[in-house]
Amino acid sequence: MSNIETFHKMKDLRNREKQEHLKSYQRAVATFEEKATMLYDTLKEKEVAERAFEDQLAKQTVQAVSFIQHQQYLERLDQRVKALQPEVNQARSQMNHKQAHLTNAHVEVKKFEKIIERKVEKREKWLKEEEMKFMDELSMQQYLNFQNR
Numbered sequence: 001m002s003n004i005e006t007f008h009k010m011k012d013l014r015n016r017e018k019q020e021h022l023k024s025y026q027r028a029v030a031t032f033e034e035k036a037t038m039l040y041d042t043l044k045e046k047e048v049a050e051r052a053f054e055d056q057l058a059k060q061t062v063q064a065v066s067f068i069q070h071q072q073y074l075e076r077l078d079q080r081v082k083a084l085q086p087e088v089n090q091a092r093s094q095m096n097h098k099q100a101h102l103t104n105a106h107v108e109v110k111k112f113e114k115i116i117e118r119k120v121e122k123r124e125k126w127l128k129e130e131e132m133k134f135m136d137e138l139s140m141q142q143y144l145n146f147q148n149r
Contacts, residue, residue, distance in 0.1 A: 003119065004116060004119045004120065004123070007112055007115050007116045007119065008116060010112055011109060011112035011113060011116060014105065014108045014109045014112055015109050017105050017108075018102070018105035018106055018108070018109050021098065021101045021102040021105045022102055022105075024098050024101070024102075025095070025098040025099055025101070025102045028091070028094050028095040028097075028098040028099075029095055031091050031094070031095070032088070032091040032092055032094070032095045034091075035084065035087050035088045035091045036088050036091070036092075038084055039081065039084040039085065039088050042077060042080050042081050042084060043081060045077060046074060046077040046078070046081070049070070049073060049074060049077070050074065053070050
C-alpha cells in the first residue's frame with residue numbers, strides 16, 4: 001500500500017507544479033492582453049485621427065501648419081505601433097511557451113492519476129481473489145466437518 005502512497009505524493013508534487021505553471025500562464029496572458037490592448041488602442045487612435053483629418057479636409061481648407069502637425073502626430077503613432085508590435089509578439093510567444101509548460105504539467109498529473117487508478121484496481125482485484133480463496137477454503141472445511149459427523 002505504501003507504493004500507492006508514494007504515487008499519491010508524486011501526484012501531489014506534480015499538481016503543485018501544475019498550479020505554479022497555471023499562475024505563470026495566467027500572468028503571461030495578462031501581460032499579452034495588456035500589450036495587445038495598448039497596440040489596439042494606438043491603432044484605433046491613429047484610425048480616428050486619420051478619419052477626423054479626412055473629414056476636416058473634405059469640409060474646409062487646412063493650413064499647412066495643421067497639415068504638418070497632423071503628419072507628425074501620425075508618424076508618432078506609427079512609431080509607437082512599430083515599438084509595440086515586437087512587444088506584443090514577444091508576449092504572445094511567452095504566453096504560448098507558458099501554455100505548453102502548463103499542458104505538459106497537466107499531462108504529468110494525469111499520468112500519475114492513471115497509475116494510481118490502475119494500482120488501486122489491481123489491489124482490489126487481488127483482495128477479491130484472496131477473499132474468494134478464503135471463502136473456498138472455508139467452504140471446504142465446513143463440508144469436511146459436516147462429512148466427519
